[in-house]
Amino acid sequence: MARPRICEEERRFNEELGRRISVTRLALHMKAGDLAKAVGISKQSLCDYESGARTCPPRIIRRVADKLGISTGALMPRFITKPARALKSTPIEACPQIADIS
DSSP, rough: OOOOOOHHHHHHHHHHHHHHHHHHHHTTTHHHHHHHHHSSOOHHHHHHHHHTTTOOOHHHHHHHHHTTTOHHHHOOOOOOOOGGGGSSSSSHHHHHHHHHOO
């Protein structure tokens, strides 16, 4: 089954979160397989999160941060986005997968 398409902002978030996980893991000289095992996920899942190919669920973000010895806030990307009123479309229209739900 094909994964639903994600909006640009979510894609950027996934990539930045993954980059932060990867950089922190490497700075701690930790192998991907070791972190994955400690978190309770497969190495492939961790690699997918680190590359931004998959959206990392909040419960996994918490476990990864815990095993890396940092806060979840340290992993979370910080993007400055335009306020909703400045967008040409409403926030729901900006992310088609959300618009499909409503």
